[in-house]
Each structure stands twice: as C-alpha cells, then as structure tokens.
Amino acid sequence: MKLCFYQRLAISVVGVFMLVIGLFLWWSSHLQMNTQLHAQQLLHADLAQELVKNYPELNRANEQPQRVNTILSDLSRLMPGFEFYLLDTTGQVTHRVENSAPLERDKVDLTPIQGFISNDKSSAIRGDDPLHSDTGKVFSAASLASEQGMQGYLYVIIGGKQYDSVVSMLNDDKSMQRWALFVAISLMLLLGLLLALFRYFTAPLRSLSKAMQAVTSADFTPDAVQKGKMSWEAQSSNEVHKLGTAFNNTLDHIHSQFEELQQLDSMRREMLANLAHDLRTPLAKLQGYMEMLQTSSASLNDEQRARYVSVCRRSAQNLQQLINQMFEYTYLETGQYYLEKEAFPVAELIYDVVAKFQEQAQERSLEIVINPSQFNYQVYTDMGKLERVLSNIIDNAIRHTNKGGKIEIRVYEESGRVRFDVIDNGIGISELDIPKIFDPRFQAENTNVEDGTHAGLGLPISKKLLTLLDSDIRVESELGKGTRFTFGLAKAA
Incomplete structure (x- = not known):
C-alpha cells in the first residue's frame, strides 16, 4: 500500500515523538535518581564520621566484637533505611548486623570509599552493596584507627534493602499507576494535537499535489x-x-x-x-x-x-x-549549421556573385554596377554564408526591378566595419510591408512572380545568416522608386 506524504509524515512524527518521549522519560528518571542519590549522600556525608566519634569502640572492633555487634544492631533499629558494615584495610567485611540477610559478596572495592573520604563529592559516588552483587549504592564512610594504626573503615550503605522494599511498594501503589496513566493520556492528546496541526499545515500541499496530478493526467x-x-x-x-x-x-x-x-x-x-x-x-x-x-x-x-x-x-x-x-x-x-570564419578580400567574391547573375540580368535588360569598381577591403567571416546573403539579396533585387532598371552594389568602410548596400530602382516596398519581408510566410501584394518566378525564402534565409555572422540588415524602400538593403561585417585585422 502506497502512503501519501501526510501519512508518511504522521508515522514518522509518531515514531520520532515516541522515541524522544521515551528517551526524555528515561533521561529524566535517570537524572532524577542521580540527583536524589547525590542529595542523600551529601545529606549523610558526615554520618559515618559522627558515628565513629560517638562510638569509639568501633576503632577497636577486634578487641570488643560483642560490643561492636550490639552497636551495629542498635543503629540498624534506629535507622532501618541504612546498612552498617565494618571493613578491614583490604575491604573484607568483618562485622555486620547479626541475623540479617546473607551476603552476596563479603569484600567490597575500596577505591570509591577512599575517594569519598578524600572529599571528592562532586557527584554521587556508588560503592559495592554486599547484599547485591550487581548493583551499586551511595554510602557514607569513615576511617577506623587505633594506637596500632589503620584498622579499616565504617561503611554505611544509604538506602539499603529495607529502603528498596519501601520504594518498590510505593511504585506498585495505585496512585503511581494513575499518575502514569494521566501522563500517557496527556502525551497521546499532545500527539493528536500535533497530528492535527500537521494535517492543517499540509492541507495546501495536498491541494497542490491534486492539482499537479490533474494537470499531468x-x-x-x-x-x-x-x-x-x-x-x-x-x-x-x-x-x-x-x-x-x-x-x-x-x-x-x-x-x-x-x-x-x-x-x-x-x-x-x-x-x-x-x-x-x-x-x-x-x-x-x-x-x-x-x-x-x-x-x-x-x-x-x-x-x-x-x-x-x-x-x-x-x-x-x-x-x-x-x-x-x-x-x-x-x-x-x-x-x-557551423561557421568557418576566415579573413579574405571581398572584391573577388562580389564580382563572382555578380557574374553569376549577369545572364539573368541581361534577359531583363538590367544593369548591375559595383561602386567603387576597385577596393581592397578584407572581412573576417564565413565566405560561403556571405556569398549566400549577397546572392539572395541580388536575386531579390533582379526579380523586383522592372526591365531596363539598375542595381547598384556599394562597398565602403564605416565605424570599423565593411558595409554593403544593394540598391535597386524597382517596384519598392510599402512602409507597412517592410517589417514583414523577412517572414517566410509573407508575400507582398506587388511581388513580381511573372514567368514562373517565386517569392521564395531568400530574404528570411539572409536574415538568419546575418544573425549568425553577428550582423543585422536594414531596409529602406519607397513604392515605385526602389529599395536599399544594408548590412555590415567585421573588418579583418
């Protein structure tokens, strides 16, 4: 099944939302737990030290073991949320409350204890829990010493097994379940609101998609x-x-x-x-x-x-x-098309083109004049395409000049370019028709098509060729008097 953009977006948002909420809840719980444990540890940081001061017998536990056991039992009854242990200098548990739960470990790591005693309390320090081999607990600790030297440590677990039992019971309480349900419902409502907002904001996009599909179909x-x-x-x-x-x-x-x-x-x-x-x-x-x-x-x-x-x-x-x-x-x-530009003298090309039309001009008793008759201009352009332009314009002049008329080809330099004028005294072009003569569909009303000749595509072709040669063509004409075509090409260096 293909899903639309909104459905894919909604599924993605739900997935990301649930992931973010899950990570947020986990991190919040983790941060809250660490903060709570750190606060408990700071609050009871001096507990072990004060107990050692109040009960100096703890420094000589080996000499008065029965008295030490009594002290630990009394402390356990007075503070049921704590566990009390005496450790030797290697971390071995030497004394604990009698008749308590069996130990899962009888030796703890001294590194956290020594760090705690050295006042490194920037964050919660967890130590080994003798009753749980897989968990760490915050604690309070103090050194035990006598005249014979270092005897060990008083190790007080903050939040012992009884504390864990009470916390577990509270977590199972109905009020906690109701709170969790309230949070879940709130999150679902928030998610529904987000999806509604997404649907609202993507509505124009769906409309645009439908319009595109309608046009393409x-x-x-x-x-x-x-x-x-x-x-x-x-x-x-x-x-x-x-x-x-x-x-x-x-x-x-x-x-x-x-x-x-x-x-x-x-x-x-x-x-x-x-x-x-x-x-x-x-x-x-x-x-x-x-x-x-x-x-x-x-x-x-x-x-x-x-x-x-x-x-x-x-x-x-x-x-x-x-x-x-x-x-x-x-x-x-x-x-x-492609261009083959080169530098060459234009005089020879013009005389060759005129010679090609001499027979046609003689049949109509037309005179073709090149003015001046001698010149040495050179241009840089495509010779073949220039020959086509001149041929088309001269052919057009011959077809639209009455018998006995004259066609003049002028070549001169102007503004660094070689200019070409093809002038006839033929039938001319009306002012309204001049803008249309380069349109291949156009044929003026006074076009001469006698004897099977035709309007042809000569002028439209010449216009396009001159555009390729970086030139343009100008037309000046008057009905009954004749026409002048003018264009210019780059002079060879």
Missing part, C-alpha cells in the same frame, strides 16, 4: 492547465504558498508555450501551403511545356522548340532553387 491540455491554477499568496513567507505560486507561474509558462507552439504550427502549415503553391507553379509550367514538346514536336520549328526548352530549363532552375532554400531554411531553424 490531462496531458497538460490548455483547459487542464487553466483549471490546475489555484489561488496562492504570492508574497507569503509560507514555503507551500511560494511553491504554489511557482507552480502557477509554470502553468502560465506552459500555457504560453502551448499557444506559441500552436501559432508556430499554424505558421508552419501556412508556410508549407505557400511553398507548395510556389513549387506547383514552376512544376506545372515545366510539365506543360514538356507535354507540348512531346505531343507537338513535329509541328514546332527550331525557334519555338528552343523557346520551350528555355522555359523548361528556367522552370527547373526555379524549382531547384526553391527546394534548396527550403532545405537551407530548415537547417537554420533547427540549428544544423
């Missing part, structure tokens, strides 16, 4: 996330309320992420729909002209056949370019 659906939120005191010093507040914040974060994922999924679907349309346009044109070449080849002259083949080739190129852009954008989105 519902697979973190938006409705479950909202229902799982509870009211907590955010500024409370209570740790459970802090935990509950943190849980609510986590649910809010999950909810916002869920909405963001839904939005991203919607964007992905929309982008895929747009890309599917862009793919279908060149593919349909390619298929149409190829079918015409196949079915009407005999009736076509060489000029018509060459034009159809040219259209098929351009459609295939557009199709390949769009597919490549889709793969490239996906790699950038998923972080599957």
Whole structure:
C-alpha cells in the first residue's frame, strides 16, 4: 500500500515523538535518581564520621566484637533505611548486623570509599552493596584507627534493602499507576494535537499535489492547465504558498508555450501551403511545356522548340532553387549549421556573385554596377554564408526591378566595419510591408512572380545568416522608386 506524504509524515512524527518521549522519560528518571542519590549522600556525608566519634569502640572492633555487634544492631533499629558494615584495610567485611540477610559478596572495592573520604563529592559516588552483587549504592564512610594504626573503615550503605522494599511498594501503589496513566493520556492528546496541526499545515500541499496530478493526467491540455491554477499568496513567507505560486507561474509558462507552439504550427502549415503553391507553379509550367514538346514536336520549328526548352530549363532552375532554400531554411531553424570564419578580400567574391547573375540580368535588360569598381577591403567571416546573403539579396533585387532598371552594389568602410548596400530602382516596398519581408510566410501584394518566378525564402534565409555572422540588415524602400538593403561585417585585422 502506497502512503501519501501526510501519512508518511504522521508515522514518522509518531515514531520520532515516541522515541524522544521515551528517551526524555528515561533521561529524566535517570537524572532524577542521580540527583536524589547525590542529595542523600551529601545529606549523610558526615554520618559515618559522627558515628565513629560517638562510638569509639568501633576503632577497636577486634578487641570488643560483642560490643561492636550490639552497636551495629542498635543503629540498624534506629535507622532501618541504612546498612552498617565494618571493613578491614583490604575491604573484607568483618562485622555486620547479626541475623540479617546473607551476603552476596563479603569484600567490597575500596577505591570509591577512599575517594569519598578524600572529599571528592562532586557527584554521587556508588560503592559495592554486599547484599547485591550487581548493583551499586551511595554510602557514607569513615576511617577506623587505633594506637596500632589503620584498622579499616565504617561503611554505611544509604538506602539499603529495607529502603528498596519501601520504594518498590510505593511504585506498585495505585496512585503511581494513575499518575502514569494521566501522563500517557496527556502525551497521546499532545500527539493528536500535533497530528492535527500537521494535517492543517499540509492541507495546501495536498491541494497542490491534486492539482499537479490533474494537470499531468490531462496531458497538460490548455483547459487542464487553466483549471490546475489555484489561488496562492504570492508574497507569503509560507514555503507551500511560494511553491504554489511557482507552480502557477509554470502553468502560465506552459500555457504560453502551448499557444506559441500552436501559432508556430499554424505558421508552419501556412508556410508549407505557400511553398507548395510556389513549387506547383514552376512544376506545372515545366510539365506543360514538356507535354507540348512531346505531343507537338513535329509541328514546332527550331525557334519555338528552343523557346520551350528555355522555359523548361528556367522552370527547373526555379524549382531547384526553391527546394534548396527550403532545405537551407530548415537547417537554420533547427540549428544544423557551423561557421568557418576566415579573413579574405571581398572584391573577388562580389564580382563572382555578380557574374553569376549577369545572364539573368541581361534577359531583363538590367544593369548591375559595383561602386567603387576597385577596393581592397578584407572581412573576417564565413565566405560561403556571405556569398549566400549577397546572392539572395541580388536575386531579390533582379526579380523586383522592372526591365531596363539598375542595381547598384556599394562597398565602403564605416565605424570599423565593411558595409554593403544593394540598391535597386524597382517596384519598392510599402512602409507597412517592410517589417514583414523577412517572414517566410509573407508575400507582398506587388511581388513580381511573372514567368514562373517565386517569392521564395531568400530574404528570411539572409536574415538568419546575418544573425549568425553577428550582423543585422536594414531596409529602406519607397513604392515605385526602389529599395536599399544594408548590412555590415567585421573588418579583418
């Protein structure tokens, strides 16, 4: 059976409580007993010495044994809670009360006795009890001496066998049992109160646990996330309320992420729909002209056949370019890229990129100008990714510049960076559309898609590539007048 947190806590508290109470009672009893014995020993510390003074015959016990026995018997009757023994210098019992209980030991250790006589009474000193071989008792002791020298010791057990019998009888008394029962009931009530307090203080934790289980069992659906939120005191010093507040914040974060994922999924679907349309346009044109070449080849002259083949080739190129852009954008989105930065002159790269677009520009009667025509700037960046950025921006300029237009590429130094401007006098971009042109789903209303060309992903890819190259891109445009794209890269040292 699995136990909840409160049950485990309650069992642990009960166990610890009983252990602590048991140890406390044992220690209290032990301390009380030691204190009581110490008090008795201090109270009767001079008893043996006074008896030796009052009964000097004890110093000559060997000479007057009968008199000594009489003295010990009288003392035992006068003080029934004490036991009286005479010891020789080795600790051997030489005299005791006649007709008393048999001895379990007839010799005692003298070390505690000698310590007692030397006034070492900082704590209770226990000595051997001749009537009980397994227990020690507090005592009073005094030296016995005569003209012949040291004779032994008067050894008085405080709380002898009769005392133990009386204490045992009192412990068995009904009043003691009632007192013990009262203490037990009080402890149980205290324990019940503690458990009730624990249940009260852990109630918010149980509520939080139920809310967490409800959310997780519902697979973190938006409705479950909202229902799982509870009211907590955010500024409370209570740790459970802090935990509950943190849980609510986590649910809010999950909810916002869920909405963001839904939005991203919607964007992905929309982008895929747009890309599917862009793919279908060149593919349909390619298929149409190829079918015409196949079915009407005999009736076509060489000029018509060459034009159809040219259209098929351009459609295939557009199709390949769009597919490549889709793969490239996906790699950038998923972080599957690496940089190979190096220092190199940009002039040769720019002329190579422009040469790649000369045929396309000539078909549209466009002029591509590099200004200045000669320069020696070097940059430290990834050459391949810079080539992709320039190609995408120039391709975008060609597609959005009317026939007979002009595209200018400017290269200059500014604030320690090499700046690149790609300027065209094409159709331009509206002020409202400028913030959207790097969104892969966006296509402006005035986008030029004639002859099977497409909006593509060139600008979104360029934006991401420049971010990787620690750069940004600015756009300035005016409808009907043209557009300027500007970005900068670190100059090589």
